[in-house]
Amino acid sequence: MRIDLHTHSSVSDGTDKPSELIRKAAAVGLDIVALTDHDTFDGLDEAVAEGERIGLQVVRGMELSCSRQGESVHLLAYGADPTHDGLVSEMVRIRGGRMGRLAGVLAKLAALGVPVTEAEVLAEVGNSPSIGRPHIADAMIKAGHVRDREEAFDRFLADGGPAHVPRYSIDLERGIDLVHAAGGVAIIGHPWGRGREHVLPAPVLARLAAEHSLDGVEVEHQDHDPDARAQLHALAERFGLLATGSSDYHGTGKLDHDLGCNTTAPEIYQELVRRYGANQEPSTASDQPATKASAG
Ligand code: AMP
Ligand code: MN
Ligand code: MN
Ligand code: MN
Numbered sequence: 565m566r567i568d569l570h571t572h573s574s575v576s577d578g579t580d581k582p583s584e585l586i587r588k589a590a591a592v593g594l595d596i597v598a599l600t601d602h603d604t605f606d607g608l609d610e611a612v613a614e615g616e617r618i619g620l621q622v623v624r625g626m627e628l629s630c631s632r633q634g635e636s637v638h639l640l641a642y643g644a645d646p647t648h649d650g651l652v653s654e655m656v657r658i659r660g661g662r663m664g665r666l667a668g669v670l671a672k673l674a675a676l677g678v679p680v681t682e683a684e685v686l687a688e689v690g691n692s693p694s695i696g697r698p699h700i701a702d703a704m705i706k707a708g709h710v711r712d713r714e715e716a717f718d719r720f721l722a723d724g725g726p727a728h729v730p731r732y733s734i735d736l737e738r739g740i741d742l743v744h745a746a747g748g749v750a751i752i753g754h755p756w757g758r759g760r761e762h763v764l765p766a767p768v769l770a771r772l773a774a775e776h777s778l779d780g781v782e783v784e785h786q787d788h789d790p791d792a793r794a795q796l797h798a799l800a801e802r803f804g805l806l807a808t809g810s811s812d813y814h815g816t817g818k819l820d821h822d823l824g825c826n827t828t829a830p831e832i833y834q835e836l837v838r839r840y841g842a843n844q845e846p847s848t849a850s851d852q853p854a855t856k857a858s859a860g
Contacts, residue, residue: 643840
C-alpha cells in the first residue's frame, strides 16, 4: 500500500493538470494520493472524478499559507469542507495577497536588471486561481534570465531574497483552528524544511499539539535530511502527533520530488481518515473510512 499525501497540480504551482497527475500517480504504483494545491480547492473535483474513473483513491487536501512570527509555515488540510465560510474567506484573502504583491516583485526584478512583464507572468499562471513565485520564475526562465526555478529562487525570489515581497498569510494557530472548524485534519507540511527548525522548535510543536490539537507533522519530505526526519519522528511520538510522508510533487516544477518518493504509513492514513470522516455527513462524504478501507 503506497500513499502520497502532498502533491500540486497546475491549479496552483504544479505543472500537471489534476487528472493528469492522478493518472501518473496510478502509473507509478500509488494506491492513494492527496491533491494539496496552495490555498485553493479548485482542482479537487477533477482529481476525485479521475480517481473514480481509473480506480485510485484521491484524498481532498489543500496547503494553507500560514505564518508564525513573520516566518512562513505551510499547513496541510485534509477533508476540510470546501464551502466553510470562515476558511474560504481566508483563502480568498490569501490569494488576493498573492496577486497583490506581483507588481512589487516585478518592480524589484526590473531594478535588478531582470525585466519581466505582468502579461508574461499571467501567461504562466493560466487558469490557476493561486498565483505563486514559481509562475514568476517560469516567466524569468522563458525570458532567458535564469535556467530553472531553483536558480530564480536562489538568486532573486526566496524569502529575504533581493526580489522578495512578503504577502498576507494567516497566523498558524488561527489556521489550525479554522481547518478544524471546517472539519479538516491539520498537519504541518515540511516543518523543518529549508533551515526552518528555529520557526517550529520542539516546545512550539508541543504547545500546538496541546493547545490547538494540531494533528500531525510531515516528517518524510525531501527538504528534511535523515537527522531531521529521525528527530521529528521522535517528537511526533512524544507529542502524540501523526507523522506523515509525501513527495510534495510539482511536476517538472521541482526536481527530486518524484511522485511517491516518500510515503505515509497505512495506519497513519487510516487515523487521518477516521478524524476527518467523523466530521462529515455520510450522505455528502465521498471518502468515508469504509470506502477507503474497501478501496485499499
Ligand atoms: P509562494 O507560493 O509564492 O510563496 O512560493 C512558494 C513556492 O515556491 C513553494 O510552494 C514551492 O513550490 C516553491 N519554492 C520555494 N522555494 C523554492 C526553491 N528554492 N526552488 C524552487 N521552488 C521553490
Ligand atoms: Mn509550491
Ligand atoms: Mn509547502
Ligand atoms: Mn507543497
